[in-house]
Amino acid sequence: LEFPRPEKYQHLALPPYWYSGSHKAAIEKKRKHRKRKGRMDLKTLSKTISASWRNADRASIDYCRKLARAELKKHNELMIEGIME
Secondary structure, eight states, X not given: OOOOOOGGGTTOOOOTXXXXXXXXXXXXXXXXXOOOTTOXXXXXXXXXXXXXXXXXXXXXXXXXXXXXXXXXXXXXXXXXXXXXX
């Protein structure tokens, strides 16, 4: 699954399945939870992300929505397969 990226991000080298949590979880090992100093709290993180989305250009938003729709479709198909088995 690969959609053409917006013009602004064509030059970026991204790992395969960078947008998919399920693929990432299968590749990476579990790690022990450790509290880290200097990390952003959830409230600040949420505000930062929402500000970034407010300032995002239309092409980037459309690209992310396409990826999200494709991932949702794949998820729903897997859920239906699991129910049918």
